[in-house]
Amino acid sequence: MNDVHELLGRAAEDAGQPVISTEAVYAKAGRVRRRRRVAVSAAAVCAVAAGAFVVPGLSGQTPQKASVAAPTELVGNSGRAQQLVKLLPTDVGAVEQVSLAVIIKHATPEQAEEHPVGPLDGHYAVRRDGGVGYLTVTAMNAKMLEKKLGGVPADTNLCEAAAGEPQRTDCVREVLPDGRVLTIWSDAMEYGDGTPQWGPELVARITLEDGGQLAVRDSTGFEAGTALGPLLKTPPLTRAQLRTLMLRPELLPKK
Numbered sequence: 001m002n003d004v005h006e007l008l009g010r011a012a013e014d015a016g017q018p019v020i021s022t023e024a025v026y027a028k029a030g031r032v033r034r035r036r037r038v039a040v041s042a043a044a045v046c047a048v049a050a051g052a053f054v055v056p057g058l059s060g061q062t063p064q065k066a067s068v069a070a071p072t073e074l075v076g077n078s079g080r081a082q083q084l085v086k087l088l089p090t091d092v093g094a095v096e097q098v099s100l101a102v103i104i105k106h107a108t109p110e111q112a113e114e115h116p117v118g119p120l121d122g123h124y125a126v127r128r129d130g131g132v133g134y135l136t137v138t139a140m141n142a143k144m145l146e147k148k149l150g151g152v153p154a155d156t157n158l159c160e161a162a163a164g165e166p167q168r169t170d171c172v173r174e175v176l177p178d179g180r181v182l183t184i185w186s187d188a189m190e191y192g193d194g195t196p197q198w199g200p201e202l203v204a205r206i207t208l209e210d211g212g213q214l215a216v217r218d219s220t221g222f223e224a225g226t227a228l229g230p231l232l233k234t235p236p237l238t239r240a241q242l243r244t245l246m247l248r249p250e251l252l253p254k255k
Helices: 002-013 022-027 034-049 080-085 100-105 142-149 239-246
Strands: 094-098 122-128 131-140 169-175 181-187 201-207 213-219
Touching: 080 094, 080 122, 094 100, 131 142, 181 239, 201 239, 213 239
Parallel strands: none
Antiparallel strands: 094 122, 122 131, 131 213, 169 181, 181 201, 201 213
């Protein structure tokens, strides 16, 4: 389970703020069963009615194919969403770059400052069919990965459960022709109550030539008072679509 929490923490740790611990946020990540979706959706509607937040695309408007309409204080209007959406299926939904540190922990723009390694690193909200899911893209060079793993070999078979950790579900480890290793698995995110409570997701990691790693979370979203909307019924990308994205060179750090 520590390995799962490590991935969740990395999704927002590049926000670069010492005051807010995104590791602590995602260490609490979990999910109750689908019976809570109705209650959470109702709470989201009430929040909107009270003016707690405004969510474009959830009021009956037709979602656009891509959007970078997120407030500039969240993401600095980097334009990365426009580049990412070119790599995604045309029916994925409305895509915009956001900051999970801002949304979940109310980080300031300074605290949420990004330090991307890859050209498309970031957090992206995906709005579709009234729900909001997320894609998080995180590249790490060899030095960063070594520090994160704390001495654990980077070439560990992720489909083999470590001592004290649960077996990953539907885990597929694929050795590519160029020697890189791509691993994709499903995670129900059922680790007990917490805030936020993440919905089911697909997780993908691929080794890089320099010894680093590229990781993508393909999440149905989360349930919390700060949620931008209810969970998606399925992750933004199918497993096949996620695999295709992981193999795109546009996500790789420049040499």
